[in-house]
Amino acid sequence: MAMRLKTHWFKPEQPKTPEQNAGAIGFIVWRVARNMLDRMRKAGFDIDVGVPYFAFMREVLAFLVQVADRLAYARLDAASRAAFTTALVLRCADYLEENEGDLLGPVEAGAPSYRERFIDLCNELSAHYAEFGFGDDGPDFxxxxxxxxxxEPLLPEKDRRWVLDQVMDIEVPEAVTLVTRGMDGVFSTEPRPRRASALGAD
Known part of the structure:
Protein backbone atom coordinates (compact mmCIF):
# COMPACT_ATOMS: atom_id res chain seq x y z
CA MET A 1 0.00 0.00 0.00
CA ALA A 2 1.35 3.42 -0.96
CA MET A 3 2.31 5.73 1.87
CA ARG A 4 -0.12 8.62 2.31
CA LEU A 5 1.10 12.02 3.41
CA LYS A 6 -0.77 15.13 4.49
CA THR A 7 1.15 17.80 2.64
CA HIS A 8 -1.05 20.91 2.40
CA TRP A 9 -1.61 23.69 4.89
CA PHE A 10 -5.19 24.41 5.94
CA LYS A 11 -4.81 27.93 4.53
CA PRO A 12 -1.93 27.64 2.02
CA GLU A 13 -2.42 31.16 0.69
CA GLN A 14 -1.25 32.64 4.01
CA PRO A 15 2.56 33.13 4.13
CA LYS A 16 4.46 30.69 6.31
CA THR A 17 7.83 31.24 7.95
CA PRO A 18 10.75 28.95 7.10
CA GLU A 19 10.43 27.53 10.60
CA GLN A 20 6.74 26.71 10.11
CA ASN A 21 7.47 24.97 6.83
CA ALA A 22 10.35 23.10 8.45
CA GLY A 23 8.04 21.85 11.19
CA ALA A 24 5.68 20.38 8.62
CA ILE A 25 8.49 18.88 6.55
CA GLY A 26 10.10 17.49 9.70
CA PHE A 27 7.02 15.38 10.38
CA ILE A 28 7.01 14.18 6.77
CA VAL A 29 10.73 13.36 6.84
CA TRP A 30 10.29 11.39 10.07
CA ARG A 31 7.48 9.34 8.54
CA VAL A 32 9.45 8.73 5.33
CA ALA A 33 12.45 7.51 7.33
CA ARG A 34 10.21 5.17 9.31
CA ASN A 35 8.70 3.96 6.05
CA MET A 36 12.15 3.21 4.64
CA LEU A 37 13.07 1.22 7.73
CA ASP A 38 9.84 -0.79 7.50
CA ARG A 39 10.45 -1.49 3.81
CA MET A 40 14.00 -2.65 4.52
CA ARG A 41 12.71 -5.05 7.15
CA LYS A 42 10.06 -6.42 4.78
CA ALA A 43 12.83 -6.95 2.21
CA GLY A 44 14.61 -9.22 4.71
CA PHE A 45 17.17 -6.89 6.28
CA ASP A 46 17.63 -7.33 10.03
CA ILE A 47 17.33 -3.96 11.77
CA ASP A 48 16.61 -4.77 15.38
CA VAL A 49 14.57 -2.59 17.70
CA GLY A 50 16.90 -0.64 19.96
CA VAL A 51 20.32 0.78 19.14
CA PRO A 52 20.43 -0.55 15.51
CA TYR A 53 16.99 0.92 14.83
CA PHE A 54 18.00 4.42 15.86
CA ALA A 55 21.42 4.22 14.22
CA PHE A 56 19.61 3.52 10.94
CA MET A 57 17.08 6.27 11.55
CA ARG A 58 19.78 8.87 12.26
CA GLU A 59 21.55 8.15 8.99
CA VAL A 60 18.37 8.21 6.92
CA LEU A 61 17.10 11.37 8.60
CA ALA A 62 20.42 13.14 8.00
CA PHE A 63 20.24 12.11 4.34
CA LEU A 64 16.63 13.29 3.97
CA VAL A 65 17.48 16.62 5.61
CA GLN A 66 20.05 17.11 2.85
CA VAL A 67 17.47 16.17 0.22
CA ALA A 68 15.01 18.71 1.64
CA ASP A 69 17.76 21.34 1.77
CA ARG A 70 18.54 20.83 -1.92
CA LEU A 71 14.86 21.04 -2.79
CA ALA A 72 14.60 24.24 -0.73
CA TYR A 73 17.37 25.77 -2.85
CA ALA A 74 14.92 26.28 -5.72
CA ARG A 75 12.24 27.79 -3.47
CA LEU A 76 13.98 30.03 -0.94
CA ASP A 77 16.60 32.75 -0.79
CA ALA A 78 19.84 31.96 1.02
CA ALA A 79 18.78 33.31 4.42
CA SER A 80 15.38 31.61 4.36
CA ARG A 81 16.92 28.35 3.19
CA ALA A 82 19.43 28.41 6.06
CA ALA A 83 16.63 29.11 8.55
CA PHE A 84 14.51 26.32 7.05
CA THR A 85 17.27 23.71 7.13
CA THR A 86 18.37 24.63 10.65
CA ALA A 87 14.81 24.35 11.91
CA LEU A 88 14.38 21.04 10.07
CA VAL A 89 17.46 19.56 11.74
CA LEU A 90 16.19 20.68 15.14
CA ARG A 91 12.74 19.24 14.49
CA CYS A 92 14.14 15.85 13.50
CA ALA A 93 16.43 15.99 16.53
CA ASP A 94 13.36 16.51 18.73
CA TYR A 95 11.68 13.42 17.26
CA LEU A 96 14.79 11.35 17.91
CA GLU A 97 15.18 12.70 21.44
CA GLU A 98 11.63 11.76 22.32
CA ASN A 99 11.67 8.31 20.73
CA GLU A 100 15.17 7.24 21.74
CA GLY A 101 14.59 8.42 25.28
CA ASP A 102 11.36 6.45 25.52
CA LEU A 103 12.89 3.22 24.19
CA LEU A 104 16.53 3.32 25.29
CA GLY A 105 16.24 5.41 28.43
CA PRO A 106 18.35 8.43 29.40
CA VAL A 107 21.94 8.80 28.22
CA GLU A 108 24.81 8.37 30.65
CA ALA A 109 25.65 11.35 32.82
CA GLY A 110 27.91 13.77 30.97
CA ALA A 111 27.27 12.18 27.56
CA PRO A 112 25.75 14.16 24.68
CA SER A 113 21.96 13.90 24.50
CA TYR A 114 20.28 12.02 21.67
CA ARG A 115 19.32 15.40 20.28
CA GLU A 116 22.87 16.72 20.38
CA ARG A 117 24.22 13.58 18.72
CA PHE A 118 21.91 14.03 15.76
CA ILE A 119 22.70 17.73 15.39
CA ASP A 120 26.43 16.92 15.46
CA LEU A 121 25.91 14.20 12.84
CA CYS A 122 24.05 16.59 10.53
CA ASN A 123 26.77 19.20 10.89
CA GLU A 124 29.39 16.59 10.03
CA LEU A 125 27.58 15.05 7.09
CA SER A 126 26.39 18.28 5.49
CA ALA A 127 29.93 18.93 4.27
CA HIS A 128 30.16 15.38 2.91
CA TYR A 129 26.86 15.46 1.04
CA ALA A 130 27.72 18.92 -0.33
CA GLU A 131 30.29 17.21 -2.55
CA PHE A 132 27.58 15.37 -4.46
CA GLY A 133 25.16 16.56 -7.11
CA PHE A 134 21.40 16.93 -7.02
CA GLY A 135 19.53 17.48 -10.26
CA ASP A 136 16.04 17.25 -11.69
CA ASP A 137 16.16 13.49 -11.12
CA GLY A 138 17.18 13.90 -7.49
CA PRO A 139 20.44 12.89 -5.79
CA ASP A 140 23.22 11.66 -8.05
CA PHE A 141 25.00 8.30 -7.83
CA GLU A 152 26.05 -0.85 5.39
CA PRO A 153 28.14 -1.24 8.58
CA LEU A 154 25.02 -0.86 10.73
CA LEU A 155 23.58 -4.14 9.41
CA PRO A 156 24.51 -7.76 10.18
CA GLU A 157 27.24 -9.28 8.03
CA LYS A 158 24.72 -11.40 6.10
CA ASP A 159 22.89 -8.28 4.85
CA ARG A 160 25.85 -6.14 3.84
CA ARG A 161 26.30 -7.69 0.42
CA TRP A 162 22.90 -6.50 -0.73
CA VAL A 163 22.33 -3.25 1.11
CA LEU A 164 23.89 -0.87 -1.41
CA ASP A 165 21.63 -2.03 -4.23
CA GLN A 166 18.57 -1.95 -1.98
CA VAL A 167 19.26 1.55 -0.68
CA MET A 168 20.44 3.14 -3.91
CA ASP A 169 18.04 1.61 -6.41
CA ILE A 170 14.89 0.98 -4.39
CA GLU A 171 14.68 2.89 -1.12
CA VAL A 172 16.21 6.25 -2.04
CA PRO A 173 14.04 6.84 -5.15
CA GLU A 174 10.89 6.07 -3.13
CA ALA A 175 11.95 8.29 -0.23
CA VAL A 176 12.99 11.19 -2.45
CA THR A 177 9.68 11.02 -4.33
CA LEU A 178 7.79 11.24 -1.03
CA VAL A 179 9.86 14.13 0.32
CA THR A 180 9.57 15.99 -2.99
CA ARG A 181 5.81 15.53 -2.93
CA GLY A 182 5.77 16.81 0.64
CA MET A 183 7.84 19.86 -0.24
CA ASP A 184 5.63 20.64 -3.23
CA GLY A 185 2.55 20.51 -1.06
CA VAL A 186 3.89 22.39 1.96
CA PHE A 187 5.34 25.20 -0.15
CA SER A 188 2.29 25.47 -2.41
CA THR A 189 0.19 28.62 -2.14
CA GLU A 190 -2.64 27.16 -4.21
CA PRO A 191 -5.99 26.52 -2.48
CA ARG A 192 -6.42 22.97 -1.31
CA PRO A 193 -8.54 20.81 -3.61
CA ARG A 194 -12.02 20.31 -2.25
CA ARG A 195 -12.89 16.84 -1.04
CA ALA A 196 -15.42 14.81 -3.00
CA SER A 197 -17.90 14.95 -0.11
CA ALA A 198 -17.73 18.73 -0.14
CA LEU A 199 -18.68 18.66 -3.80
CA GLY A 200 -21.72 16.53 -3.14
CA ALA A 201 -20.23 13.40 -4.70
CA ASP A 202 -21.30 9.95 -3.50
Missing amino acids: GFRRYLGSRV
Whole structure:
Protein backbone atom coordinates (compact mmCIF):
# COMPACT_ATOMS: atom_id res chain seq x y z
CA MET A 1 0.00 0.00 0.00
CA ALA A 2 1.35 3.42 -0.96
CA MET A 3 2.31 5.73 1.87
CA ARG A 4 -0.12 8.62 2.31
CA LEU A 5 1.10 12.02 3.41
CA LYS A 6 -0.77 15.13 4.49
CA THR A 7 1.15 17.80 2.64
CA HIS A 8 -1.05 20.91 2.40
CA TRP A 9 -1.61 23.69 4.89
CA PHE A 10 -5.19 24.41 5.94
CA LYS A 11 -4.81 27.93 4.53
CA PRO A 12 -1.93 27.64 2.02
CA GLU A 13 -2.42 31.16 0.69
CA GLN A 14 -1.25 32.64 4.01
CA PRO A 15 2.56 33.13 4.13
CA LYS A 16 4.46 30.69 6.31
CA THR A 17 7.83 31.24 7.95
CA PRO A 18 10.75 28.95 7.10
CA GLU A 19 10.43 27.53 10.60
CA GLN A 20 6.74 26.71 10.11
CA ASN A 21 7.47 24.97 6.83
CA ALA A 22 10.35 23.10 8.45
CA GLY A 23 8.04 21.85 11.19
CA ALA A 24 5.68 20.38 8.62
CA ILE A 25 8.49 18.88 6.55
CA GLY A 26 10.10 17.49 9.70
CA PHE A 27 7.02 15.38 10.38
CA ILE A 28 7.01 14.18 6.77
CA VAL A 29 10.73 13.36 6.84
CA TRP A 30 10.29 11.39 10.07
CA ARG A 31 7.48 9.34 8.54
CA VAL A 32 9.45 8.73 5.33
CA ALA A 33 12.45 7.51 7.33
CA ARG A 34 10.21 5.17 9.31
CA ASN A 35 8.70 3.96 6.05
CA MET A 36 12.15 3.21 4.64
CA LEU A 37 13.07 1.22 7.73
CA ASP A 38 9.84 -0.79 7.50
CA ARG A 39 10.45 -1.49 3.81
CA MET A 40 14.00 -2.65 4.52
CA ARG A 41 12.71 -5.05 7.15
CA LYS A 42 10.06 -6.42 4.78
CA ALA A 43 12.83 -6.95 2.21
CA GLY A 44 14.61 -9.22 4.71
CA PHE A 45 17.17 -6.89 6.28
CA ASP A 46 17.63 -7.33 10.03
CA ILE A 47 17.33 -3.96 11.77
CA ASP A 48 16.61 -4.77 15.38
CA VAL A 49 14.57 -2.59 17.70
CA GLY A 50 16.90 -0.64 19.96
CA VAL A 51 20.32 0.78 19.14
CA PRO A 52 20.43 -0.55 15.51
CA TYR A 53 16.99 0.92 14.83
CA PHE A 54 18.00 4.42 15.86
CA ALA A 55 21.42 4.22 14.22
CA PHE A 56 19.61 3.52 10.94
CA MET A 57 17.08 6.27 11.55
CA ARG A 58 19.78 8.87 12.26
CA GLU A 59 21.55 8.15 8.99
CA VAL A 60 18.37 8.21 6.92
CA LEU A 61 17.10 11.37 8.60
CA ALA A 62 20.42 13.14 8.00
CA PHE A 63 20.24 12.11 4.34
CA LEU A 64 16.63 13.29 3.97
CA VAL A 65 17.48 16.62 5.61
CA GLN A 66 20.05 17.11 2.85
CA VAL A 67 17.47 16.17 0.22
CA ALA A 68 15.01 18.71 1.64
CA ASP A 69 17.76 21.34 1.77
CA ARG A 70 18.54 20.83 -1.92
CA LEU A 71 14.86 21.04 -2.79
CA ALA A 72 14.60 24.24 -0.73
CA TYR A 73 17.37 25.77 -2.85
CA ALA A 74 14.92 26.28 -5.72
CA ARG A 75 12.24 27.79 -3.47
CA LEU A 76 13.98 30.03 -0.94
CA ASP A 77 16.60 32.75 -0.79
CA ALA A 78 19.84 31.96 1.02
CA ALA A 79 18.78 33.31 4.42
CA SER A 80 15.38 31.61 4.36
CA ARG A 81 16.92 28.35 3.19
CA ALA A 82 19.43 28.41 6.06
CA ALA A 83 16.63 29.11 8.55
CA PHE A 84 14.51 26.32 7.05
CA THR A 85 17.27 23.71 7.13
CA THR A 86 18.37 24.63 10.65
CA ALA A 87 14.81 24.35 11.91
CA LEU A 88 14.38 21.04 10.07
CA VAL A 89 17.46 19.56 11.74
CA LEU A 90 16.19 20.68 15.14
CA ARG A 91 12.74 19.24 14.49
CA CYS A 92 14.14 15.85 13.50
CA ALA A 93 16.43 15.99 16.53
CA ASP A 94 13.36 16.51 18.73
CA TYR A 95 11.68 13.42 17.26
CA LEU A 96 14.79 11.35 17.91
CA GLU A 97 15.18 12.70 21.44
CA GLU A 98 11.63 11.76 22.32
CA ASN A 99 11.67 8.31 20.73
CA GLU A 100 15.17 7.24 21.74
CA GLY A 101 14.59 8.42 25.28
CA ASP A 102 11.36 6.45 25.52
CA LEU A 103 12.89 3.22 24.19
CA LEU A 104 16.53 3.32 25.29
CA GLY A 105 16.24 5.41 28.43
CA PRO A 106 18.35 8.43 29.40
CA VAL A 107 21.94 8.80 28.22
CA GLU A 108 24.81 8.37 30.65
CA ALA A 109 25.65 11.35 32.82
CA GLY A 110 27.91 13.77 30.97
CA ALA A 111 27.27 12.18 27.56
CA PRO A 112 25.75 14.16 24.68
CA SER A 113 21.96 13.90 24.50
CA TYR A 114 20.28 12.02 21.67
CA ARG A 115 19.32 15.40 20.28
CA GLU A 116 22.87 16.72 20.38
CA ARG A 117 24.22 13.58 18.72
CA PHE A 118 21.91 14.03 15.76
CA ILE A 119 22.70 17.73 15.39
CA ASP A 120 26.43 16.92 15.46
CA LEU A 121 25.91 14.20 12.84
CA CYS A 122 24.05 16.59 10.53
CA ASN A 123 26.77 19.20 10.89
CA GLU A 124 29.39 16.59 10.03
CA LEU A 125 27.58 15.05 7.09
CA SER A 126 26.39 18.28 5.49
CA ALA A 127 29.93 18.93 4.27
CA HIS A 128 30.16 15.38 2.91
CA TYR A 129 26.86 15.46 1.04
CA ALA A 130 27.72 18.92 -0.33
CA GLU A 131 30.29 17.21 -2.55
CA PHE A 132 27.58 15.37 -4.46
CA GLY A 133 25.16 16.56 -7.11
CA PHE A 134 21.40 16.93 -7.02
CA GLY A 135 19.53 17.48 -10.26
CA ASP A 136 16.04 17.25 -11.69
CA ASP A 137 16.16 13.49 -11.12
CA GLY A 138 17.18 13.90 -7.49
CA PRO A 139 20.44 12.89 -5.79
CA ASP A 140 23.22 11.66 -8.05
CA PHE A 141 25.00 8.30 -7.83
CA GLY A 142 27.55 9.49 -5.27
CA PHE A 143 24.86 11.08 -3.10
CA ARG A 144 22.87 7.84 -3.01
CA ARG A 145 25.90 5.62 -2.61
CA TYR A 146 27.18 7.62 0.34
CA LEU A 147 23.99 6.88 2.27
CA GLY A 148 24.33 3.20 1.41
CA SER A 149 27.95 3.17 2.55
CA ARG A 150 26.95 4.64 5.91
CA VAL A 151 24.05 2.24 6.42
CA GLU A 152 26.05 -0.85 5.39
CA PRO A 153 28.14 -1.24 8.58
CA LEU A 154 25.02 -0.86 10.73
CA LEU A 155 23.58 -4.14 9.41
CA PRO A 156 24.51 -7.76 10.18
CA GLU A 157 27.24 -9.28 8.03
CA LYS A 158 24.72 -11.40 6.10
CA ASP A 159 22.89 -8.28 4.85
CA ARG A 160 25.85 -6.14 3.84
CA ARG A 161 26.30 -7.69 0.42
CA TRP A 162 22.90 -6.50 -0.73
CA VAL A 163 22.33 -3.25 1.11
CA LEU A 164 23.89 -0.87 -1.41
CA ASP A 165 21.63 -2.03 -4.23
CA GLN A 166 18.57 -1.95 -1.98
CA VAL A 167 19.26 1.55 -0.68
CA MET A 168 20.44 3.14 -3.91
CA ASP A 169 18.04 1.61 -6.41
CA ILE A 170 14.89 0.98 -4.39
CA GLU A 171 14.68 2.89 -1.12
CA VAL A 172 16.21 6.25 -2.04
CA PRO A 173 14.04 6.84 -5.15
CA GLU A 174 10.89 6.07 -3.13
CA ALA A 175 11.95 8.29 -0.23
CA VAL A 176 12.99 11.19 -2.45
CA THR A 177 9.68 11.02 -4.33
CA LEU A 178 7.79 11.24 -1.03
CA VAL A 179 9.86 14.13 0.32
CA THR A 180 9.57 15.99 -2.99
CA ARG A 181 5.81 15.53 -2.93
CA GLY A 182 5.77 16.81 0.64
CA MET A 183 7.84 19.86 -0.24
CA ASP A 184 5.63 20.64 -3.23
CA GLY A 185 2.55 20.51 -1.06
CA VAL A 186 3.89 22.39 1.96
CA PHE A 187 5.34 25.20 -0.15
CA SER A 188 2.29 25.47 -2.41
CA THR A 189 0.19 28.62 -2.14
CA GLU A 190 -2.64 27.16 -4.21
CA PRO A 191 -5.99 26.52 -2.48
CA ARG A 192 -6.42 22.97 -1.31
CA PRO A 193 -8.54 20.81 -3.61
CA ARG A 194 -12.02 20.31 -2.25
CA ARG A 195 -12.89 16.84 -1.04
CA ALA A 196 -15.42 14.81 -3.00
CA SER A 197 -17.90 14.95 -0.11
CA ALA A 198 -17.73 18.73 -0.14
CA LEU A 199 -18.68 18.66 -3.80
CA GLY A 200 -21.72 16.53 -3.14
CA ALA A 201 -20.23 13.40 -4.70
CA ASP A 202 -21.30 9.95 -3.50
